[in-house]
Amino acid sequence: MQLFVGLGNPGNKYVNNRHNLGYLIIDKIALNYNFNKWQNRHRGVVSKGSIEESDIFLLKPQTFMNLSGTSVAETVRFYKLKPSDVLVFYDEIDLNPGKIRIKLGGSSAGHNGIRSIEDHIGNDFYRIRIGVGRPEMKKKIESYVLNDFSSEELSDWVSPLTEIISKKISPLVLGDHSGFLNQVALEMQNHTNNLT
Numbered sequence: 001m002q003l004f005v006g007l008g009n010p011g012n013k014y015v016n017n018r019h020n021l022g023y024l025i026i027d028k029i030a031l032n033y034n035f036n037k038w039q040n041r042h043r044g045v046v047s048k049g050s051i052e053e054s055d056i057f058l059l060k061p062q063t064f065m066n067l068s069g070t071s072v073a074e075t076v077r078f079y080k081l082k083p084s085d086v087l088v089f090y091d092e093i094d095l096n097p098g099k100i101r102i103k104l105g106g107s108s109a110g111h112n113g114i115r116s117i118e119d120h121i122g123n124d125f126y127r128i129r130i131g132v133g134r135p136e137m138k139k140k141i142e143s144y145v146l147n148d149f150s151s152e153e154l155s156d157w158v159s160p161l162t163e164i165i166s167k168k169i170s171p172l173v174l175g176d177h178s179g180f181l182n183q184v185a186l187e188m189q190n191h192t193n194n195l196t
Contacts, residue, residue: 042074069120086125095131
């Protein structure tokens, strides 16, 4: 049993924010694998399904980003999960757009959602960082992540990437992180080649 968490902020005005990339990925997984209807539980919305014969819970905390850990902790306790059963998808300004890195533990690197989760369940969960790029001026970071992706970003890489991640999720479920990363990178490269 695993818990996939997508970080973001609830509400229609945040839907296509860079900070809501985690939500977008989780929504696509739920859609492509016919997960159960979303239920309001544990200060979030939760859906259950199966991938590669493994039980998977999807969680989108509804506490706003800075308090994500409260929702994650309640869900972990309810389902009697270990921190290492938790995989968190979120936006990362220190990676180029569309680039992905996976790590067990590590630093929050200033990401308030990750810091909140660390405060509630410790450090030993998987971080799946998806690059959104960085603004030129540091003081603009907050407004940058709370602004929407441009229509060009959505069509060129955000929508294709969320679709590819969801369709290539099986290796991740099975613990083959490098296989997952390789498959996603290959599909994204094919997509990029088709644009030129």
